[in-house]
Amino acid sequence: MIASLQIERMLVTRGPHVLYDEPFHRGVNIIHGSNGSGKSSIADFIFFGLGGDLREWKESASRAENVYLQVATPSGTLTLRREVSTDPARPMSIFFGPMSDGLAAAAEGWQHLPYRRPDHGYSFSQVLFKAIGLPESISDGSSNITMHQILRLLYVDQLTPVQRMFRVENFDTWQTRQAVGDLLLGIGGYDLFDKQIDLRETEQRYKEAVASYRSLVAIASGYGENILIEHITAAIAQMDDERIALLNSIETLTAAGDDPDDQDRLKSVRSQNSKDYNVARRNVSRLESEIETLEYEVADAEEFIKHLKQSISDFDDAALTFAALGHLAFEFCPSCFAPVEPKEIGHCELCNAKRTDGEEDSRTLAVRLDLEMQLKESEALQADREADLSTKQAALRVARQAMRRATSTVEFERMGAVTGRESAIAELSRKVGFIDSQLEGLQKRLELSRRIDAASIAKEDLNNRITRLKGEIEAIQRAQNKRKLSAYTLVSKQAKGLLDQDLQEHSDFGDIEHVSFSFADDWVAINGEKNRAGSASGMVILKNSFALAMLTSSLIDKQFKLPRWMLFDNIEDKGMVEERSWNFQRLIVRQSAQFEQPHQIIFTTSKIAPELDGSDLVVGRRYTRAARSLN
Structure with a gap:
């Protein structure tokens, strides 16, 4: 097109x-x-x-x-x-x-x-x-290329300084100007622009990752060598063994006697543990039910998405058929098979409505956009459902683990006898609590160590991504060089031809050998001089000639997207x-x-x-x- x-x-x-x-x-x-x-x-x-x-x-x-x-x-x-x-x-x-x-x-x-x-x-x-x-902007980076950005080059207004090609605005970037210019000259789509934006953002994220890594290392420096993951996991395993031994001692002491007050206290603990078990069980049941519903919705939506994709494919096939065959003349009604009276030229063969040039193409575009929008929204909602399903499945794993712990506690109480010496149990319980607090501290230290490792990996990944993006940008630029040379040369030749026809008695350009320009830097130059014109009116002629040269070049070269x-x-x-x-x-x-x-x-x-x-x-x-x- x-x-x-x-x-x-x-x-x-x-x-x-x-x-x-x-x-x-x-x-x-x-x-x-x-x-x-x-x-x-x-x-x-x-x-x-x-x-x-x-x-x-x-x-x-x-x-x-x-x-x-x-x-x-x-x-x-x-x-x-x-x-x-x-x-x-x-x-x-x-x-x-x-x-x-x-x-x-x-x-x-x-x-x-x-x-x-x-x-x-x-x-x-x-x-x-x-x-x-125009090529559709797909990525988030390309969403910066809007009709406004295109029109900045197609609308030569009075307020913009005559030295600039693009309509002036705040927060202008060279990447956007280069992308718009190259897009309109048919040099490429958005690949180069997307990767340049990606590189800029990745370099910023790399700086932030380096700062985050250094901050975490500074916090961890107070722990010395004990911040290593293998040291922490060994310490956690040792304390887990000590905790199990203490719990076994508590179990032994509970068999020593049957103080009525201790029995009442134990009943209260057992009641609370039973409540915790019931809460965990209901949580698991709720999550299983929600997951089952979500899995059904995901499967149903997947079928609808397949239907929409097929509808778009059928629609395109129908459009191609119409383009090949044109308007069909019906002898009989396709619904009731009654004879159809001949219609006037330019009218629908069935309903006799008058056709307007371009109207059917507009309706075709509207229907296809509606189907594409339904597909896009359905896929976005499906992604949300799948993310929700993944979250609930993860939550279910955690809930089942919690239910297993609650079940073990209840089963342990059912197997145990009435409590014995309170003071001994209290002392042992205090030691268990102390170990629990140490385990909590070790767990936090382990988490810090894991964050440092994750930050180090993220920093390295970002550095590798920067290297890869730079290589891909160079590859795209090399691939575009031939087309870019052809398009730029044509615009330059057209601009020179227009400037050569300026009134000689008013021209202040001198001998024009070539016209060069840069979308990224937003300038046009004659013989390499950006301010070759000696007057403001001369700069207006130069700016307008360049804009007109882009238009005439697009009428010569069909690859232009202007x-x-x-x-x-x-x-x-x-x-x-x-x-x-x-x-x-x-x-x-x-x-x-x-x-x-x-x-x-x-x-x-x-x-x-x-x-x-x-x-x-x-x-x-x-x-x-x-x-x-x-x-």
Whole structure:
């Protein structure tokens, strides 16, 4: 699938009032108006409507409540809706069909999706990636690659410094910029990005593991050599033997006499031990019952998951069949076998409903996403059940051990006679208690020793993981080098060709031998010089030429994942003379006309080239301060 995106209509509302409602088209779309007339607000609404995270709105734009976008994708027509707010990470509602149907549909007809990936289900970025034809982000690391991050490179705005390619934002990382740039140029998916993020996090965890290990060793240093596991286990075994000998002595003394008070006390102890046994037995019974229920649920859910996987497979087979055969004409009703009257072209052969271009693809995407979401949620719930089952099985083992101890105590009491000398038993019991306290201390020391061993192993594992990740990153980079060279060379060549067509009387680039760029470091350079342009307007031309070069390169090379779409809101920014702006506008139109592949370029201008003013390329009317873009 070739990645593609096209805006077909944008609607901005405040309650029942329409603030903006205009259709867009393939190719070049020009938003024209004087400075301060609201052109940038329209660009911001497009950015926000597609999934950008916009929090600061111009005063006129802040009056809006909802932004609707009808977009065409390879998977069909979608309608997107977002509520305008200063809150970050706003969710999105998606209707799988044209806007006219979406506006008439009930709330249940829309899918409400969060900004960030939830534990169960999809984020709106995941759905849009699938519809547009972008690789889906699978791992937790890749969840950082959202529509917002993609749009940061596709939306050339006015507020970002002209030296930077990506729309400016806080907490920006070079790994994210590199991943987005390489993704759009078709260099790779998320493997390299995921491993770079994994390496960064693993190195941090390694530092923490080293600190934890040193802290535990410092605590253990007070015990000297007695912290070794073999020494501790030997000491525990010796004390266990002493404890058993003392208990045997207590058993012997209990046969020496039958003091009535001791007998009453023994009855009380026996009663308590019996209660403990009953509690342990009920706990075991409860856990066995819960485990039996869980095992049934796990087995039942496994069958449902198999059913969903089969349904998705059958759905894909049906979609392939439909793609191969097209719409089927029925002579007889498949339900009652009555003759079916011929239908008009473009209508369903059974129900006679009119078909809309892209609508069936949208419904297909919606059904498949619903099946995938059910599968994802079922697998997540199944994982929770299996984890719960494992926990309960472990608890059952502990409970059975406790019941065995309680059973042994009760059986021991049943075999014993009435207690004898209280003072001797008390002394022996005191010694048993002392040994128990020593055993508790040894057990804690043993636990500390085990923690040190575990910390040492974890530290070593993390160090090995760092070494492995570095090797895997190098391997991926080597594998991508050929594709990267091809894609970067094409963009560089296209950018040079565009810059060579800048007006010579205003150009300050000199002789251009090559154009280089770095997504990670966020710069474009001419002949290796990042600030080759001697003026701010020259930097604007350089930045816009690079963005346009990425778009035209995607129309030449099908491996590009850039969705054949670009938005410019700075055509004549930084005091550019109108002749230079006109030249770049004409360049955009000429470049667009060279390609038959579907694409869309949207740009705003206050200095429209004379021959473009009033043409079919202009979207809406000319906006002024008195008649702004938002009604």
